[in-house]
Amino acid sequence: MLSCDICGETVTSEPDMKTHLLIVHMENEVICPFCKLSGVNYDEMCFHIETAHCEQNELERNFERINAIQYGTSDNRKDNTLQCRTEVNSDCDQPLYDCPMCGLICTNYRILQEHVDLHLEESNFGQGMDRIQCSRDLELAHQLQQEEDRKRRSEESRQEMEEFQKLRRQYGLDNSGGYKQQQLRNMEIEVNRGRMHPSEFHRRKADMMESLAIGIDDGKTKTSGIIEALCRYYQNAATDVKRVWFSAVVDHFHSSFGDKGWGCGYRNFQMLLSSLLQNDVYDGCLKGMSVPCIPKIQSMIEDAWKEGFDPQGASQLNNRLQGTKAWIGACEVYTLLTSLRVKCHIVDFHKATGPLGTHPRLFEWILNYYSSEREGGPKVVCTSKPPIYLQHQGHSRTVVGIEERKNRTLCLLIFDPGCPSREMQKLLKQDMEASSLKQLRKFVGNLKHKQYQIVAVEGVLSSEEKVARRQASQVFTAEKIP
Numbered sequence: 370m371l372s373c374d375i376c377g378e379t380v381t382s383e384p385d386m387k388t389h390l391l392i393v394h395m396e397n398e399v400i401c402p403f404c405k406l407s408g409v410n411y412d413e414m415c416f417h418i419e420t421a422h423c424e425q426n427e428l429e430r431n432f433e434r435i436n437a438i439q440y441g442t443s444d445n446r447k448d449n450t451l452q453c454r455t456e457v458n459s460d461c462d463q464p465l466y467d468c469p470m471c472g473l474i475c476t477n478y479r480i481l482q483e484h485v486d487l488h489l490e491e492s493n494f495g496q497g498m499d500r501i502q503c504s505r506d507l508e509l510a511h512q513l514q515q516e517e518d519r520k521r522r523s524e525e526s527r528q529e530m531e532e533f534q535k536l537r538r539q540y541g542l543d544n545s546g547g548y549k550q551q552q553l554r555n556m557e558i559e560v561n562r563g564r565m566h567p568s569e570f571h572r573r574k575a576d577m578m579e580s581l582a583i584g585i586d587d588g589k590t591k592t593s594g595i596i597e598a599l600c601r602y603y604q605n606a607a608t609d610v611k612r613v614w615f616s617a618v619v620d621h622f623h624s625s626f627g628d629k630g631w632g633c634g635y636r637n638f639q640m641l642l643s644s645l646l647q648n649d650v651y652d653g654c655l656k657g658m659s660v661p662c663i664p665k666i667q668s669m670i671e672d673a674w675k676e677g678f679d680p681q682g683a684s685q686l687n688n689r690l691q692g693t694k695a696w697i698g699a700c701e702v703y704t705l706l707t708s709l710r711v712k713c714h715i716v717d718f719h720k721a722t723g724p725l726g727t728h729p730r731l732f733e734w735i736l737n738y739y740s741s742e743r744e745g746g747p748k749v750v751c752t753s754k755p756p757i758y759l760q761h762q763g764h765s766r767t768v769v770g771i772e773e774r775k776n777r778t779l780c781l782l783i784f785d786p787g788c789p790s791r792e793m794q795k796l797l798k799q800d801m802e803a804s805s806l807k808q809l810r811k812f813v814g815n816l817k818h819k820q821y822q823i824v825a826v827e828g829v830l831s832s833e834e835k836v837a838r839r840q841a842s843q844v845f846t847a848e849k850i851p
Contacts (some may be wrong), residue, residue, distance in 0.1 A: 374415060403464055459508070464535055545693045548663045552627030559626075584665035586639060591660075592621040592793040596751070596769060602801050603749045607772075613749055613782075614739035615770040616756040619644040620660075621784045621793050628663055633765045634697035636665045636786035637706065637758055638766045643713065644755045645826065654710035654829050657724070667691045670701055673708035679842045699760040699822040700845060707838050708745040712828040715847035718821040722851055726817045730850055734770050738825060756822035759783070761816075770825075772810070781811045822847070 370379045371386045380386050400407045406417060466481045467474045470488045475481040534543065546554075559565035575703055580587040595660060596618050599799050603613050620643040622636045639660050645651045646658060661669065667690035674683035682700050690697070700714050722730040757768040770782035784793075788808055795805045830838065 374418065397704065402605050433771055487812060506685050522551050545694070547687065547694055548627040549577070549581060551694065552625070554625035555629070581664055582663050584661055584663045585659045588661045590623045590625050590790060592790050593619055595793060595796050598797050598801065599748050599770070600751055606803065609775055610772050611775045612773045615751045616739070617644050617753050618647050619756045619767070619769055619784070623786050623789050623793070628687055631694045631696055632663055633786045636788050637765050637767045638666060638702050640784055641756055641758055641826070648755065649754065651711065651829060663693060666705070670697065670705050673704045676708060677839050678704045678708055678843060681845060699758065699766065699824050702824050702844065706824070706826070707830065707835065710830040711826060712830045712834070716825065717847040717849045719849055720820070720851070727813050727814055728821060729813055731816065732771070732781065732813055733782065734850065735768060736773070736779060739771055755826040760822040761818040763822065779813065782809045783811050
């Protein structure tokens, strides 16, 4: 931008300035803006201003810079300032100057200069204060953000701890005691509610202490003879079933006061072991054993860990099961069986293989496990195959057979440790009704958990095979289907 030295007008280029000078100043009478000198040409007027009014001219340039800073390029402001600077008192020829910042009129340019300097000092001070205030605001905002972050981290930490404690309680790792403590506590509740006589409490307590001392299950939750009764039933009834395969003889065990809510894995191991103990094939590795009580099973798993089986699983459970309500699953059952030289393997049905989240491949695998020949043969097949341990999130059960129905669908027959003895004993009746089988039957549409794992027994391990499997369990792997 170029500024006219005579009137202060600003233009954008030199040609525009020449046009301005020609039209405004050359063709019209040139008058000095400071002392009203006239009658001279443009060059003479410039020389006059530079020699006679150099200080006033410098002050005017300062005014222009101040106006540009304070008021931008407002045409109204420039016109008013120029007019005030060139006004003359009617009684004298002395020019008047107005302050471009506050409008104060001065008759002496030095006084105006000092006055303007005060404005500039105040402006600099105000800007400094603004910077200080801005710095303080930023510091305050930073502190508030830090406090907000601290509160958020504290809340996240609290929630994580609550979830962790919830999981510990859910999986029996909250140091609230194990089987013995829960059994006594629940029996005391029954006494206080009038549902158990004190004498019954003391009798059961004595029986429990004896069972824990010898490490053998007291059999109070056991129901035997169900497989035999089912074989008889299917021979004479179940007309909608084409063929049915059963496992070897197996006893049903259900949860008690001591393990209700967490003991399903242990009860299913008892079912599986009860079948193996009645099978001569496993005499070599299980000879002299009885079905152990739950605390004894916990001790046996800990011993397997000490041998070197499944170190990762042991670490997850803090190498301790006794005195806790810790859940066990397919890995712990595999570890315990392998440590006893029982040959088995885990099959992981890790995702659905049918519509609506179903697992038809699981049913097919179990059918192939129990049936060597699909065509021909009797309707009811009692095999020598041990039952299958079936695990899903939050629960486990035992598969004791499978139906192939006349409409070509498959149906598993399952022992659930959550089913009490009084219900299971209905299956022992000579005139058993078909409705009693409802608690055993599970069709493809009934099993819709995201993942299922099974432990299937295959025979007996040699000592060398046991050592090899112990070494392989350092990194646990399972057969995956699909």
